[in-house]
Amino acid sequence: MEVNIKRLAEELNLSIATVSRALRDSHEVNPETKKRVLQLAAKLNYQPNPFASSLRAQKSKTIGVIIPEVDNNFFSLAIKGIEDVAQEKGYHVLVYLTHENVIKEVEITRLLQGGRVDGILMSVSSETAHIEHLLELQKKNIPIVFFDRVCEALDPPKVTTDDYESGFKATEHLVESGCKRIAFLQISNNLSIGRKRFKGYTDALEKNQLSFDESLLIVGTKNEVENYAAIKQMLTSANPPDGVFASVESLAITTYYVCKEIERKIPSHVKIISFSNLTTAALLAPSLTTITQPAYNIGKEAMTILFRLLKKNNYPYKKHVVLSSTLIKRDSTSPL
Amino acid sequence: MEVNIKRLAEELNLSIATVSRALRDSHEVNPETKKRVLQLAAKLNYQPNPFASSLRAQKSKTIGVIIPEVDNNFFSLAIKGIEDVAQEKGYHVLVYLTHENVIKEVEITRLLQGGRVDGILMSVSSETAHIEHLLELQKKNIPIVFFDRVCEALDPPKVTTDDYESGFKATEHLVESGCKRIAFLQISNNLSIGRKRFKGYTDALEKNQLSFDESLLIVGTKNEVENYAAIKQMLTSANPPDGVFASVESLAITTYYVCKEIERKIPSHVKIISFSNLTTAALLAPSLTTITQPAYNIGKEAMTILFRLLKKNNYPYKKHVVLSSTLIKRDSTSPL
DNA sequence: CTGTTAGCGCTTTCAG
DNA sequence: CTGAAAGCGCTAACAG
DSSP: OOOOHHHHHHHHTOOHHHHHHHHTTOSSSOHHHHHHHHHHHHHTTOOOOHHHHHHHHTOOSEEEEEESOSSSHHHHHHHHHHHHHHHHHTOEEEEEEOTTOHHHHHHHHHHGGGTTOSEEEEOOOTTOOOOHHHHHHHHTTOOEEEESSOOTTSOSOEEEEOHHHHHHHHHHHHHHTTOSSEEEEESOTTOHHHHHHHHHHHHHHHHTTOOOOGGGEEEOOSOHHHHHHHHHHHHTSSSOOSEEEESSHHHHHHHHHHHHHHTTTSOTTOEEEEEOOOHHHHHHOTTOEEEEOOHHHHHHHHHHHHHHHHHTOOOOOOSEEEEOOEEEOOOOOOOO | OOOOHHHHHHHHTOOHHHHHHHHTTOSSSOHHHHHHHHHHHHHTTOOOOHHHHHHHHTOOSEEEEEESOSSSHHHHHHHHHHHHHHHHHTOEEEEEEOTTOHHHHHHHHHHGGGTTOSEEEEOOOTTOOOOHHHHHHHHTTOOEEEESSOOTTSOSOEEEEOHHHHHHHHHHHHHHTTOSSEEEEESOTTOHHHHHHHHHHHHHHHHTTOOOOGGGEEEOOSOHHHHHHHHHHHHTSSSOOSEEEESSHHHHHHHHHHHHHHTTTSOTTOEEEEEOOOHHHHHHOTTOEEEEOOHHHHHHHHHHHHHHHHHTOOOOOOSEEEEOOEEEOOOOOOOO
16 A cells, blocks of 8 residues: 555645645644654655646656766766766756767657656767757757856756867877877867867967878778778878877777787887876876866756756856866886 | 747637647547648747646656766766666756755755656765655656665665776786785775775785785865875875775875875875776876776666666666776886 | 645546 | 546535
């Protein structure tokens, strides 16, 4: 037998309304009665049915987090930040993975239009060029906050790393280390993070009187094998780079694999720098200089902003919060 | 204006019941009518209210995942496995982090007793010695499947790595590498994974005629500083180990930090082996031999079993599924 | 301070 | 094949 308000009311000879009020700690209920209600509720281990309340109140105290992947320390840490704030505010967190697939992204946003969530935190999939599904959410007045991979064409709040700065300082780091021909491994041309990091890279080159060589740009795909081949071709070309800037971790890893294979065929002084949140990797790999994003804080900040939107308390908040990355330098020069 | 069944019914001059039936593809509705309904629903982008259905049906098509942490590749990958199966089966995934804190774990399980989830996937927090909150869930008939960190005292299905085997082969690996004094870094005495890995360790020692030296056992706590101090003391003692088996990644990392600090004071041939799912770390750190758990498959398997329980289709399934880990050997001998 | 009642959106008898 | 109506559990008027 389920224990619900009706049951409590019967056992206490009270109306369900009074019990409901007592449970919500209303001030218009006799302290004595309140106590009796709470005691019985505790004794029977009463738990309110969230669907009944949600149906009534038309809100769910639940948010949806839509991300491309999770097997990547950045998103794990972001989820942690999100969850911490959510738990503190009494919100529940639904997690959805798109696997970088727009079709799935659209399906998920559709699903969430039924009222299941009060708001959405989102990092767009790399393919996202169309934005109709995001507009639909706006039309339904479901607040969104973008984080990391934002949709620049839309006006909802955004929380990101200082991607341009990061690209700039990563490149300068390689220049300072003596690199003259610096390759750039791009995640995707459809993502603002990629474009901004790339702009930082080209600007840093220019500032240092280095010209941008198109043959040193590789745009990654979802196909690891393709990426591997492209990187290998570049590193074994007649005029290979002496430095590699991976704008995303997976491409740095692939680069390491390539280096391992061709070990003897390339100059051993190729320097690699990469975006990465695997502090472990950075620690264990003396050769990997990394740009580490404030993943946890990005999640925290995004959730905090979403919470304010949900509460409609018109706190002032920045439309676009930019958090700084950290450059963790390593000493060794060779990746191997 | 919300678009709900009532709205559709009005616009089509049909009853609410018929529309509902059409949407659920009931066979007792005129194909013509069905078509009209579906067309309008698509046009108005109708999304059913999940709370109304859940309230009615007394089920939520949602599962809860309760884990200690997420900033650790094991749980990230497990979530991915869980999410993949859940998405395929039309389930939603709520994620809760306990931060290894039983109080939070209890709070969360309480929260989930209200019907918010149909079932729970859980990896217990390291402190969990009490199990009342888990019994409560059973009493409420909320199916649970434990994964990785299981509660052996309870009968719900479990999905784990072959912890005993892993402990055994990790230890043998060190023995084969020439180690005679192998330290064991334990995660917690309250966890079955810790106990089993430890048993594998002692059995492997015995098999190789090595005696277990209590001074080489360190039981980790949540306090990193304490762990650091304990490991440092051991490594700098008069009779230090020549091999270290970290039964959990974080303790391996701490060991590396210690080694870095005392670099010149210990024999440089201390070998370290650790549980770790950071394939990146393993790849980049030529010195780290790792035991990698099948995290993704553990998540997948656990969710699959839970799904069967939810469907009550009495498929035969094993009460305890044990998946094998992989020993990834590295060549280098020194951790530094 | 307490009780009665309507209704959130949906599904499902039960009647036609 | 379609409609009317009850009810899932809870909250919030409104009435006492």
